[in-house]
Amino acid sequence: DAGITQSPRHKVTETGTPVTLRCHQTENHRYMYWYRQDPGHGLRLIHYSYGVKDTDKGEVSDGYSVSRSKTEDFLLTLESATSSQTSVYFCAISDARPGGGVEAYNEQFFGPGTRLTVL
C-alpha cells in the first residue's frame, strides 16, 4: 500500500465521543486526502491537504476536522461521533511531478482503510 499506514484499523465507539484517525506516509508526498466509503456512494472526499498546515474541505466535510502539522501525518477528527459517520475511511496520497503545473497527472495511492463503527 505504497508506504501508507492508517491507525487504528478498526474502531468501535459510542455516539458523542471524539475520535481521531491517523494517516502516516513514508513517501514524502505533498498531497494527502481523507475519503469515506459507503455502499451506494462510492468514495467521497472529506478533506484534503496540499501541504503542511494547508487543508481544504471536500464534498462531505461537515462533522469532520483535519490537521497536518508535518508532511508525513494527516489526522482526521470526528469531534462528536454520530451513527451516520459509521463508515470505512481511506487515506490517500499523491505528489506533483518535477517541472510543476502537472499535479493533475498524478494518481493517488491509498492506505488500507479504517473501519469505524459508531454505536
Place this chain on the structure above:
Amino acid sequence: AQSVAQPEDQVNVAEGNPLTVKCTYSVSGNPYLFWYVQYPNRGLQFLLKYITGDNLVKGSYGFEAEFNKSQTSFHLKKPSALVSDSALYFCAVRGSAGNTPLVFGKGTRLSVIA
C-alpha cells in the same frame, strides 16, 4: 463541477470472455481519467490512467481502457476475464483546472464466473 457515472452496479461475465466496465464523465476542460480496483478488505489499487495521447491506455493485470472524447466515456476492458478479476472497480476523474482532488464514481462490482 466534475462528476463520474458508472451506470452498472454489477457486471457478470464468464471466465475467458471479454469484459467491459463502463464509465462516463463530466468535467471542465481536459479530463484526467483513472481506474482503480478494490479487493475485499483492501484499499484501492491504481490500474491505469489517461492523461493525453493515445485513446487506448494499457494498465496493470492486462486491463486497458478506451478514452472517447465525443461520448465522454472511459470504459475499462479486458480481452479475457479471470476469476481473480472479481472485485469492485472505480472510475475517477479530475479536471485540468488546478490541483483538484479525484472525484470517484460509485463503483461497479465485477463477478467473473468459472
